[in-house]
Amino acid sequence: MAKIRLQQLEPGMIIAEDALTSQGKLVFPRGTRLGPESIQTLKAWGIPEVQVLDNGGSLAEKDPPDSTPGEGDWEFDDEVKALYAKSNQDHPAIQELMRLTQKSRLQKKE
């Protein structure tokens, strides 16, 4: 885990701790994978730096990490992927909804 300044953030990195404003308002929960727009959002909220997962920067181009499940690395089943196929999956709200859809489907199966 490393603290990264806003200027060094890249899309695809995963936030390791909740990104809060100075007033404590939650902007992105931990586990959020940053898209180009989410970096703008952090800037807009005046958040200078965030904690990201160590291997976060290279997730986009390399194989998925081998052993950190549950920390933003979600396996989506085919129906969830199809459901969101037309949406902008790089948007932080859509990413959060995708995780919630997957979670609720797993809970219903239990």
Next chain:
Amino acid sequence: MSVTPDSLIANNPRISSLPEIFYLINEVINDPNSSFGEVAQVISSDTSLSLRLLKIVNSPFFNFPQKIDTITHAISIVGTEQLRDLALATSMLTKFQGIADNKVDMNSFWRHSLGCGIAARILAMQCRQPNTERYFLMGMVHDVGRLILFENLSEKAALALAENGPETPLLVDRERELIGFHHGEIGAALARAWNLPPILEKVIEFHHYPDRANDFLLETSILHFGDLLAKAMQLGNSGDPYIPVLNEAVWNRVGITPGHLPAIWKQAEAQYENAVAIILLG
């Protein structure tokens, strides 16, 4: 004569006018000399409507600490216009009975409408909107244009639906191509025929295109995102289950952060099954 959204409504006497009780309700509400008691009297004259309303105001939808036994009490707590909008929302099922019900899975259709209404209502509370029951009504009405499409132009409507998949353009755009207009425009024609306020007409018309709803950008964005949430929660299906693109302007207008979503999701989930029991099965 070519078919237009307005002609589809006008040619169907079953739906071209509001349920009768609402003319009476509006008449008393619009009379400056009328009292709570008189509005309550009119609503109470419809027993099944009153029972349904009392069940809802006593459900987790409102979470009032004390029991509400009478319509007068309900009006004093919820508000006159709010209760009227809630009443209309819960009357949609009866109004559309027999419309396309052999062509559309009605249970699934209304489940989506309910889910959307519940989600939009919660978002409206977050956005501090004055009459949140109006958003519940919007949710219940937003897709009824699709029922009218299936009733009157079933071949084209079925074709558009059959083609819809994860990789195709949105169903609403295919409707426009095949038919010349879409279900939102039919819903807006219905709102005009029923003399509903302009906000309802516009929000319904533009719920897929929230950036075009000039005077009602925030209101339409709230319904649009409520619709998206109901799809994400997979509550029913009114024809198009796919999540659309969330544009940044809509997201910023609604003004919540991704961190709010789990709580909103949970709240909607908690209200949903209860509302299904009261409105769909009740």
